[in-house]
Amino acid sequence: MRSVLIVGLTLLATAAAAQAPAPAADPADWRAPGADDTLVIDTTKGRYVVEMSPEIAPVHVARMKAMARQRYYDGSLFYRSSRASWPRPATRATSSTGPASLS
Numbered sequence: 001m002r003s004v005l006i007v008g009l010t011l012l013a014t015a016a017a018a019q020a021p022a023p024a025a026d027p028a029d030w031r032a033p034g035a036d037d038t039l040v041i042d043t044t045k046g047r048y049v050v051e052m053s054p055e056i057a058p059v060h061v062a063r064m065k066a067m068a069r070q071r072y073y074d075g076s077l078f079y080r081s082s083r084a085s086w087p088r089p090a091t092r093a094t095s096s097t098g099p100a101s102l103s
Contacts, residue, residue, distance in 0.1 A: 037061065039068060043078065
């Protein structure tokens with residue numbers, strides 16, 4: 001009985017700790033992104049600010065900037081993607097109909 005009580009109290013304490021709010025971020029940890037490399041996306045769910053990295057992907061960033069300035073993305077739908085939903089390497093290589101392709 002005593003061990004059941006100890007386990008129950010341990011689980012209760014663990015659950016309470018898991019629900020505790022995260023500490024507030026220190027403003028000193030933040031920096032202002034460069035205006036030229038910032039992409040602002042306004043959606044029905046709020047505003048997203050994306051800092052692009054031209055030093056990592058210069059061609060991609062240049063293309064995103066050009067398309068945004070042409071208003072290419074206005075009215076487009078965006079979908080959230082998470083790593084958990086990406087295909088695993090073993091499932092991309094083959095399928096029941098043969099090799100996977102992007103076409």
